Amino acid sequence: MNNVALPFESFGVSHKGCVRELNEDNYLVEPQTGLWVVADGMGGHDAGEVASASIVDHLATIGIASSAPDLRARFEDRLSRANAEIRGISESRGITIGSTVAALLAMDGRFACLWAGDSRVYLIRNASISQISKDHTEVQELVDRGMISESEARTWPRRNVITHAVGVSDEIVIDFQQGEIMPGDIFVLSTDGLTAHVSDAEIEAATVSATPQAACENLLETVLARGGTDNVTIVLVKIGDGGDGQSPRPDLYKAEG
Template sequence: MSTVALPVESFGVSHKGCVRDHNEDNYLVEPQTGLWVVADGMGGHEAGELASASIVDHLATIGIASSAPDLRARFEDRLSRANAEIRDISRSRGITIGSTFAALLAMDGRFACLWAGDSRIYLVRNSLINQVSKDHSEVQELLDRGAISAEEALTWPRRNVITHAVGVSDQLKIDFRQGELMPGDVFVLNTDGLTAHVSDAEIEAAVKSATPQAACRNLLETVLARGGTDNVTIVLVKMGDERDGRFDPEQRASQNER
């Protein structure tokens, strides 16, 4: 049986924030199958939560893959099923609903990051943070064209307008990056409720100095202390060393505060 090659410790939190009356985010922490996901639903009261829940519910059925390619294939199959289900819900209700997602797959010493929308994936490696994903958003397209500066992007009035999401089209569009895992790698998956209030440098500092559980809680507390204008979901995944017995490959820990 193939498993995540390095021992792993992971944790997740989700909160409605200080302004919203319900939480449209969902997440999945499945170290036994090498899968971690955050999803941020959109579409109004209850509908957005249905969309993000559809993604998580379908991905939760992946099971144990035989290889990294098999895991990737299973992931894409379940995501396509979620896309079809969300499209059916949209048609039945006469509205457009959907969900962003960001996912980490890890197996046999390699990782794949997949995403649609503006939920993000960061990798902290050798004490340096890098954004692995690239936002599918109107503001990112403007940045890419040089139409606005990075400083202007921070306050752009339409900075939350996304260009890709699961469920908004029959044709599913996702991006991915892949590479080799290294001991000590820390992946941060989050919805935009985190990055609206916390800088990349603050995320880096939080994950370098604490366990995934403590870092998740500290980052959530920071978001809430700063007003929490949106739902926020954070999943941290830390790769240990195969000689390091501190981490349990089958550990599953999470906290969901709605």
């Protein structure tokens, strides 16, 4: 893949669901800087929302990077600042708060996905969906150790206990995967409020032939129709085919939500 930029569309939605009183999720759609983020706060009351908002607010200051490595360095710097801020809030309130984060960075024909917690990043390529991120949860560790099966994990009593998050310790544990961007790629970022009610196959079916806005809205409608037991946030990024092979004009980039 050369460094020619590909056109893309992106969209995001967030909803408190049918059960929760507050929405502790936040998201960021910044195509101009090549950054998309979802964050799922935890801590109760308004604390979870504060944690996820801190992540999004700091990441929104990244600006235009000079290269893909610079973009990642800026991301890690802002996330570190958010972690320190959340730690300070936790200490002042005498409680532990934090937030998951799942992010897509895209620049110069390449992508990087970074995450902590159980918010996810999916890639749909050639009409086939794959989960790029790997949940930081107790149940995923049991699966990795061969102690329970994937089918048992879906109904495990403590399946939502996460093992890593931003703001819960001085050091942030972030995993990442990277690769080349291909024409037609679709990236889906979501908090666990989506995957609690919608299967991977259903996510694929809802996104492959729809616009990002329609796909996000249809997936959200499905979650709510099935009871929406948690906050739900969905961000979708669809890569175009590049047209004539030239770098697209800025007005070809569309971001809403």
